[in-house]
Amino acid sequence: MAAFYATHCRSYSYTYSSSINGGRNQRFSFSSSFLRLSVPAKAKVFLQSQRNSYQNAVLMQDGAVATKATTVEKETGLEKLKDELLSVTSSKEWDEKAGFDINENESTVSITVVGASGDLAKKKIFPALFALYYEDCLPKHFTVYGYARSKMTDAELRNMVSKTLTCRIDKRENCGEKMEQFLKRCFYHSGQYDSQENFAQLDKKLKEHEGRRVSNRLFYLSIPPNIFIEAVKCASLSASSGNGWTRVIVEKPFGRDSESSAALTKALKQYLAEDQIFRIDHYLGKELVENLSVLRFSNLIFEPLWSRQYIRNVQLIFSEDFGTEGRGGYFDHYGIIRDIMQNHLLQILALFAMETPVSLDAEDIRNEKVKVLRSMRPLQLENVVIGQYKSHNKGGVTYPAYTDDKTVPKGSLTPTFAAAALFIDNARWDGVPFLMKAGKALHNKRAEIRVQFRHVPGNLYNRNFRTDLDRATNELVIRVQPDEAIYLKINNKVPGLGMRLDRSNLNLHYAARYSKEIPDAYERLLLDAIEGERRLFIRSDELDAAWELFTPVLAELEVKKIIPEYYPYGSRGPVGAHYLAARYNVRWGDLGVEQ
Ligand SMILES: NC(=O)C1=CN([C@@H]2O[C@H](COP(=O)(O)OP(=O)(O)OC[C@H]3O[C@@H](n4cnc5c(N)ncnc54)[C@H](OP(=O)(O)O)[C@@H]3O)[C@@H](O)[C@H]2O)C=CC1
Numbered sequence: 001m002a003a004f005y006a007t008h009c010r011s012y013s014y015t016y017s018s019s020i021n022g023g024r025n026q027r028f029s030f031s032s033s034f035l036r037l038s039v040p041a042k043a044k045v046f047l048q049s050q051r052n053s054y055q056n057a058v059l060m061q062d063g064a065v066a067t068k069a070t071t072v073e074k075e076t077g078l079e080k081l082k083d084e085l086l087s088v089t090s091s092k093e094w095d096e097k098a099g100f101d102i103n104e105n106e107s108t109v110s111i112t113v114v115g116a117s118g119d120l121a122k123k124k125i126f127p128a129l130f131a132l133y134y135e136d137c138l139p140k141h142f143t144v145y146g147y148a149r150s151k152m153t154d155a156e157l158r159n160m161v162s163k164t165l166t167c168r169i170d171k172r173e174n175c176g177e178k179m180e181q182f183l184k185r186c187f188y189h190s191g192q193y194d195s196q197e198n199f200a201q202l203d204k205k206l207k208e209h210e211g212r213r214v215s216n217r218l219f220y221l222s223i224p225p226n227i228f229i230e231a232v233k234c235a236s237l238s239a240s241s242g243n244g245w246t247r248v249i250v251e252k253p254f255g256r257d258s259e260s261s262a263a264l265t266k267a268l269k270q271y272l273a274e275d276q277i278f279r280i281d282h283y284l285g286k287e288l289v290e291n292l293s294v295l296r297f298s299n300l301i302f303e304p305l306w307s308r309q310y311i312r313n314v315q316l317i318f319s320e321d322f323g324t325e326g327r328g329g330y331f332d333h334y335g336i337i338r339d340i341m342q343n344h345l346l347q348i349l350a351l352f353a354m355e356t357p358v359s360l361d362a363e364d365i366r367n368e369k370v371k372v373l374r375s376m377r378p379l380q381l382e383n384v385v386i387g388q389y390k391s392h393n394k395g396g397v398t399y400p401a402y403t404d405d406k407t408v409p410k411g412s413l414t415p416t417f418a419a420a421a422l423f424i425d426n427a428r429w430d431g432v433p434f435l436m437k438a439g440k441a442l443h444n445k446r447a448e449i450r451v452q453f454r455h456v457p458g459n460l461y462n463r464n465f466r467t468d469l470d471r472a473t474n475e476l477v478i479r480v481q482p483d484e485a486i487y488l489k490i491n492n493k494v495p496g497l498g499m500r501l502d503r504s505n506l507n508l509h510y511a512a513r514y515s516k517e518i519p520d521a522y523e524r525l526l527l528d529a530i531e532g533e534r535r536l537f538i539r540s541d542e543l544d545a546a547w548e549l550f551t552p553v554l555a556e557l558e559v560k561k562i563i564p565e566y567y568p569y570g571s572r573g574p575v576g577a578h579y580l581a582a583r584y585n586v587r588w589g590d591l592g593v594e595q
């Protein structure tokens with residue numbers, strides 16, 4: 001039986017079915033995150049699959065929908081629920097059983113952007129919400145609320161938001177009209193982040209919009225980390241949904257080491273269950289990172305090569321051609337290792353290196369990622385190189401040093417560049433260096449994964465490559481941004497009567513292949529959070545494992561006051577990165593003229 005659960009613009013079509021008879025002729029079908037249960041009373045019930053439980057039962061009968069906020073333990077509670085459902089004959093009866101005072105069998109989603117006056121909200125969150133609205137991906141009934149301390153009216157918020165909505169679809173049909181419609185659904189409430197009273201006022205306003213529908217609420221915490229807990233406490237105690245789900249998206253940083261991260265998790269869990277917490281890592285929402293598993297697990301040619309037998313090294317490279325401009329105060333407390341490596345690059349590494357998951361279910365994927373992280377050696381000081389950008393004069397323009405930023409303490413040793421060699425001590429990856437490189441104020445803006453394959457044994461064409469055999473090995477490049485592409489470097493013969501070899505790219509260049517724009521990572525992630533899809537969010541055990549790898553070296557760098565290697569703004573970064581790579585017989589793939 002094909003289980004199929006469609007919400008708005010997406011459908012879940014990867015399914016697995018199994019029949020459980022139990023003498024009652026019931027059938028269970030599992031989709032990627034929903035359990036569908038058909039009961040003889042012609043009703044269909046969808047249960048949202050969590051790690052150890054099912055939640056939020058949705059009963060569909062004769063086109064009617066009712067939701068029951070419920071938690072059923074997977075191991076023990078299903079039988080009880082089955083008995084309850086068997087006796088349900090109508091959705092009205094379901095409502096009564098669930099204790100709802102709803103007169104419309106519809107639900108609504110209220111999205112509250114906490115910290116609505118801030119940089120991230122303006123730059124990413126509101127534009128992403130608009131793009132989802134434009135694409136008809138938001139539910140029929142939704143409201144967007146901005147919440148922050150700044151005093152603003154609804155009209156002022158709309159005006160602020162409207163300035164950011166040029167985004168990727170500004171040239172499309174009816175864009176202006178759609179913007180107007182979207183803005184009409186945006187509201188603002190001014191309040192303190194630590195005031196239950198202010199959140200209770202928000203709750204009242206949300207209820208006015210929600211009416212008597214089932215209310216689902218999403219809070220996006222787009223605020224500095226020192227106020228996360230207070231805001232979560234107030235939102236949870238004073239503005240949680242009474243009859244639907246309540247979810248909270250939390251932005252990084254999730255602490256600055258194992259201890260502070262564990263404390264944050266513990267504090268969050270005082271007010272929220274783990275499945276209500278959506279820890280965002282926006283790199284997981286990038287198109288080519290999403291495509292990584294498809295590339296690997298749906299193409300026969302890659303998976304057999306995906307191991308120490310054929311792969312010499314893997315490189316994860318992030319570079320930005322601008323400094324910390326405006327964010328120095330935040331950045332100085334964290335540095336590039338915490339800002340980029342411990343989260344974005346490590347998440348990509350885990351996806352790259354994991355074993356085949358049992359299914360595409362969020363928990364199955366996250367289980368495999370955790371296994372990779374737990375198989376890794378904590379990073380050693382000798383395997384790290386750090387750098388910091390210094391002022392540079394080019395073409396009459398003076399580019400500032402990191403410490404020229406007024407929000408950065410004079411003499412700061414915080415790294416703005418780092419290179420690291422990491423190792424996964426499992427059967428698949430034993431001995432393969434995973435090199436990471438991340439830096440600000442470098443010569444270009446780029447994020448990519450480079451997979452360098454081994455030499456061809458007994459290569460008949462050795463002679464043709466002369467001494468530089470490394471250049472002749474295959475390399476697979478997954479360019480996450482900009483100008484998304486996947487290309488494989490191969491050797492081929494130059495056409496003609498002679499035997500001269502050349503290097504060429506088999507190239508999947510997204511802009512050439514697809515005319516449709518690539519959605520921003522925040523669009524995907526927001527939609528996932530609304531739909532309860534957790535695959536691209538970080539589970540707490542993943543986070544713990546990630547911190548364990550970096551905490552010792554971060555402490556050592558700080559205690560020993562290791563001085564970073566200074567590199568000019570706009571350069572390729574410290575030369576130490578090359579020595580580190582050379583120690584493992586690796587050459588960074590992003591250096592040559594031909595890349
Ligand atoms: N900006 C970015 O590109 C990225 C940001 N992040 C993370 O997202 C979150 C939000 O980032 P961003 O928008 O840049 O943050 P901002 O510094 O812009 O802060 C957001 C809002 O929080 C309020 N605020 C700021 N400082 C304080 C304070 N000390 N005490 C109380 N309230 C304060 C302000 O609103 P008001 O005064 O109106 O209350 C501000 O508009 C942070 O956790 C950040 O680390 C993650 C990735 C990228």
Ligand SMILES: O=C1O[C@H](COP(=O)(O)O)[C@@H](O)[C@H](O)[C@H]1O
Nearest residue numbers: 252282320339340344447481521
């Ligand atoms: O999380 C962060 O990411 C941005 C880079 O994101 P991108 O999507 O523009 O590549 C980085 O600038 C910032 O320092 C960091 O906190």
